[in-house]
Amino acid sequence: MSAQSAYDDVDAIDNNALNKDFLTMTIADQLFGIPVLQVQDVLREQRVTKVPLAPPEVSGSLNLRGRVVTAINMRKRLGLPERTKENGGKDMSVVVEHDNELFSLTIDKVGDVLSLPRDNFESNPATLDPLWMSVSSGIYRLENRLMVVLDVPKLLGAVQDP
Numbered sequence: 001m002s003a004q005s006a007y008d009d010v011d012a013i014d015n016n017a018l019n020k021d022f023l024t025m026t027i028a029d030q031l032f033g034i035p036v037l038q039v040q041d042v043l044r045e046q047r048v049t050k051v052p053l054a055p056p057e058v059s060g061s062l063n064l065r066g067r068v069v070t071a072i073n074m075r076k077r078l079g080l081p082e083r084t085k086e087n088g089g090k091d092m093s094v095v096v097e098h099d100n101e102l103f104s105l106t107i108d109k110v111g112d113v114l115s116l117p118r119d120n121f122e123s124n125p126a127t128l129d130p131l132w133m134s135v136s137s138g139i140y141r142l143e144n145r146l147m148v149v150l151d152v153p154k155l156l157g158a159v160q161d162p
Helices: 003-010 130-135 152-160
Strands: 019-027 030-035 039-043 058-064 067-073 092-098 101-107 109-117 136-141 146-150
Touching: 019 092, 019 101, 019 146, 058 101, 092 109, 092 152, 130 136, 130 152
Parallel strands: 030 146, 067 101
Antiparallel strands: 019 030, 019 109, 039 092, 058 067, 092 101, 136 146
8 A cells, every 4th residue: 555545544534635633642652643533532541440351452441421432552452561660650541433432542641733744644664563554554754753643443443343
């Protein structure tokens, strides 16, 4: 898949836009982005109720204004190490909708909204971890680091269809 066609998957609403907006987030010191139009809400640490026999990356469910939301531990989903007491802190969540269901992506930290030029979007490099490659649509090379753009349907599809 070319970088251009991967980018079209990120935001098919406005194919003529020169820039795309992404909410950035940090998970285990790695920078990720989600198209801002897919973000429903950003939450501070929430009380999560465990769900028996759920996949390992499903930490449970929470109540968000009367709706049941599935909480996804993004460290587990992306194969990253769990938080320890040394690197602990308060988790945050980014709420996204997929197939008319809400999902709370538990992350370390929410960053800024970046408006990035469409022309700078690249397809996944061959050296990207295969797990990450399967849930991302591409990358941006920022000034000091790479930002992996997460593809919400790919990210959550495997959680819904184990």
